Amino acid sequence: ETRNQKLEGDISSVEEENLNLSKLNDSSMITLESQQGEIHSLKEIKEKLEEEVARQINQSSAFQEEVCRLKDEIDSLNRRYQTIMEQVKLAGFDPESLACSVRKLQDENSKLTELCNHQRDDKDALTEKLREMDSILRKNVSLEKLLLESNTKLDGSREKTKDLQERCESLRREKSEFIAERANLLSQLQIMTEN
Numbered sequence: 264e265t266r267n268q269k270l271e272g273d274i275s276s277v278e279e280e281n282l283n284l285s286k287l288n289d290s291s292m293i294t295l296e297s298q299q300g301e302i303h304s305l306k307e308i309k310e311k312l313e314e315e316v317a318r319q320i321n322q323s324s325a326f327q328e329e330v331c332r333l334k335d336e337i338d339s340l341n342r343r344y345q346t347i348m349e350q351v352k353l354a355g356f357d358p359e360s361l362a363c364s365v366r367k368l369q370d371e372n373s374k375l376t377e378l379c380n381h382q383r384d385d386k387d388a389l390t391e392k393l394r395e396m397d398s399i400l401r402k403n404v405s406l407e408k409l410l411l412e413s414n415t416k417l418d419g420s421r422e423k424t425k426d427l428q429e430r431c432e433s434l435r436r437e438k439s440e441f442i443a444e445r446a447n448l449l450s451q452l453q454i455m456t457e458n
Contacts, residue, residue: 301438309396323382330379396445410431
């Protein structure tokens with residue numbers, strides 16, 4: 264009889280453990296579905312950011328063309344300036360006032376060139392962020408597959424259950440990092456748009 268009681272106790276323990284594992288499995292499936300939804304949302308955000316990058320690239324190209332046009336105009340002005348300076352000197356006038364105007368034009372050209380370079384740097388940084396987002400999404404898909412494999416093998420093994428919990432925690436941490444990175448990226452994009 265003592266033996267039967269011991270067996271009944273063992274059976275109760277196993278049933279309780281199976282119940283706990285079943286609950287954990289249900290919780291893991293809910294977490295997985297939530298992660299899948301978040302990954303879908305992140306993919307949509309990525310597509311929108313890619314569209315914004317394309318728009319920024321087009322704007323940057325148009326801006327560069329405008330800078331080149333201004334450079335050509337300034338070169339033409341410089342040639343005209345040299346001609347005028349020669350005429351001014353021949354006429355016996357002081358060319359300082361004209362030289363001051365030309366220097367202002369050159370300063371404006373330098374500012375435009377610097378702004379163009381800054382736009383190009385921002386575009387490169389945004390492209391790199393998108394590459395990082397792609398890498399994170401691929402990693403999330405890989406982790407999702409591992410999570411599904413672990414769920415199919417949840418047949419009472421505590422070690423596998425512990426592994427699943429660790430992977431879920433890794434997904435949560437990575438999601439938090441991704442959200443923080445997304446917020447930073449959107450902030451940079453808003454600054455670019457305002458500029």
